[in-house]
Amino acid sequence: MTETSANKLGFWSIFFLGINSIIGSGIFLLPSKAYADVGVASIVVIIINAILALCLALCFAETSSIFDKNGSSFVYAKEAFGNFVGFEIGMFAWFIGIVSWAAEIQGFLTTLGGLYPSFLDPYYNKLAVIGIGIFLGLLNYLGIKFSKILNNVITVSKLVPLFLFILIGIFFINFSDFTPLIPKISQGLSTGNLGVATLVIFYAFTGFDLLAVAAEDMDNPTKNLPKAIISVMIFCSVFYLLIMVLCIGLLGDKLATSTLPIAAATASVFGKSGFLFIIFATLISIGGITIALSFIAPRSVQALADNNYLPSIFNKKGRFGTAGFAILITTAITVSLALYGNFIFLASLTVIARLIEFISTAMSVLVFRKRKMKALYKIPLGPIIPLTAIVLSIWLLYQSSLEKIIFILIGFFIGYLFYIFYAKKQLKKE
Template sequence: MEQKTSKFGFWSIVLLGINAIVGTGIFLLPNKAYALIGPASLGVLLFDAFLAICIALCFAEVAGFFTRNGGPYLYAKHALGDFWGFEVGVLKWIVVLIAWAVMAVGFATALGAAIPALSGDFMKDVIATIIIVLLTIINIIGVNMTKILNNLITVSKLVPLFAFIVIGLFAINGSNFTPFVPDFVELSDGGVSGSFAAAAILLFFAYTGFEAIAVAAEDMENPKKNLPRAIITVMIIVSVLYMLVLAVCIGIMGDALANDKAPLQTAFGQIMGPWGMYFVLAGTLLSMGGINIAQSFLGPRIATSLAEDGMLPSVLAKRTSWGTPVVACIVTGILSLLLAWSGSFVQLAAISAVSRFTQYLPTCISVIIFRKKWAHKERPYKIPGGIIIPVIAIITSIWMLAQAKTEQLIWGLGGCVIILPLYFLYLNKKQRGLLKETDEL
């Protein structure tokens, strides 16, 4: 009798999506957003939710065509051709490198906020180094904790957040929401529009990660049906959760929120005492630790997959006798560590948010292309309203990129140029017939 392979069902996919999105951003960014634009950061978060949902709907439609792993890489390749498929595929690995650096620095930032002796740039670098080196070693050894960690991460994230919202709603002071746009915003560089744009880029990081759901399509039950539904469900849940968390932070802390390094911990500590602060801290660290572990496993495997497809040097596909991608683990760890040393959590979060658009924009564009190219194909989900939502997602994404700082653009999008020599090597291999062609639908 043939044994069935265990795969993710619909609600397992939803939990996976929540785990991929909810992490360092919502725990550490409310203070920075408030410092930029005050209570109006709620409007910024709503704007980001709208953009993220528009992009997610694009993912939901195109994901219905595919059953293979790959996500944005497959969409770009089939819609825009090999060049953009290559760019998106390799940049996906770079995005994960940046994301791991953000998560490691985020963990160090949260720990330093709770324990002053561990704060400061030097200790941030030390803690981030320990995390990345330790997880790289564990990864090489081949310890598999994915299933256990999935449940642990879910509980560690959602229980503190739900407790924070339910209890915090009764401690909100309505006067903390006025004026909605404080005077310091009017007087700042760029005024309201500049502050709004900066906050939008920063807070958008909190929504990134939903694209990871589409990457693991092969491991899901009926992905053409379940993936679109799961993506939409995840984005609605996360958007409501974020709005409530930020509203409670503002309602409890008011202007003090702007200068607090660990806002959720401080706010819960004000209404529940020291145990409330440590309760949220424990959830924060477990959540961030789990995301670090997830990134440490995901990054090397993306590099190995790309190397096996000829997009990265073949040495990255080398495995140990027990199947661990050892070279990819080491290279991924080193590059993530260098990125972690390069900046603060806020700087890296903004860079990470910018870099994600290398995955998002091609996917939104592919919706419009597939409407004509694959008009005859059955699709489990189709965005209502024609191409209005994809067009809105494309225009808004371009506006967001136009508002980013030059440094953020160079770090976030510079990889597009850096990896060009690798594309010509890939093209040469393909023309010589050295690459294995695969049916990728």
């Protein structure tokens, strides 16, 4: 039997991995912040983010149909813009995977703390972080088969409660809560609140970019990966729009002050039992994306080692066919960050870094087309979609604070030092 059927991810496993990589803490915890900024126009925020995310997903779909190896944005940037830019994007991709994984661990424990306050205690919180990190690191080390089965089961388990929330909640919507839509849009556009709200909610749409990081672990990636990326983004965009509409229609102005908006919306119809039901769904959802990130994050550093940017030990396979050292070092850094920061701190670190990564991939599409590189999937409408993705991403970058921009510049400088003192020397030996 070949490796493609038994030990690699097929289309549906890639699709489920994508769902798990995206639907998580963001949509469960952030709608209230968007509503507090722009009111009912938060629906427009979802639509803007859906357009941007779909444009970016299409860019990743085209580039992933050209390459069949690990690395995602790192591979595309290296091919399009050279070794240095590729290295910087590769380091950011690894950083994004690590910080996102750490953020979801803390998001899980924060939600769990709503039921069991002990998990909010610093001592028990740290013990739980260490325990979760060790468990997921070992699960990852044991190989694709174990992670694939658990990933698929959790994805199905978390989607069922959310579908029930949508199907039942739609009958209890108060349509009068949507009447100030136009004034809120005008206010948001004039004050800049719309841009800030869009930047915040964009975290809920991220994760699709990490799919291509593990391309070598997928069956026929140049065919299955583009289809999966596009399918995942269309599904999540429609899903998020329905959830936002329901949260507004069930909570009204109370949405602005709710810390657990979907759970609060369910409680408005079914009381405490509904609240607990969605809390458990939230835990399953965040748990699912945490597992997905534990699988994806180490593959980024493997891709750097594949290209001689890092020592080969980062891609040395063990008895289970997985890169043990890459998993170990990634897990150790993830646990350290999760011990240091809370969910909001960690989530805020990923958004701007991802926008830099996304811009490089959208630009890579234009470069590859100019070089006439063969792509099994090609985005329609010529350069319009990649250029739209670039413009919207730059607009979102403009909404960020100076502090976050400085943080990214520091990250670039650290990457530059690594490149000069190790990677560049290794590349000269080739």
